[in-house]
Amino acid sequence: MKVVNSLKSMKTRHKNCRVIRRKGRVYVINKTNPRFKARQG
Known part of the structure; x- marks a missing residue:
């Protein structure tokens, strides 16, 4: 993560x-695709 x-920018990496x-x-x-995870910090 x-x-x-x-x-x-993270939201636009993949359509889902x-x-x-x-x-x-x-x-x-x-x-x-569970690799696309991010947290705002």
């Missing part, structure tokens, strides 16, 4: 990426 300042909020943190996850 990458920790990035802006998730906009979703932005999800969990416990006050913002994540990008991808169900079809």
Whole structure:
């Protein structure tokens, strides 16, 4: 999982990426390709 300042670039890496909020943190996850994970930090 990458920790990035802006998730906009991570969201556009793959068409199935979703932005999800969990416990006050913002994540990008991808169900079809689980390698694409990022957290806004």
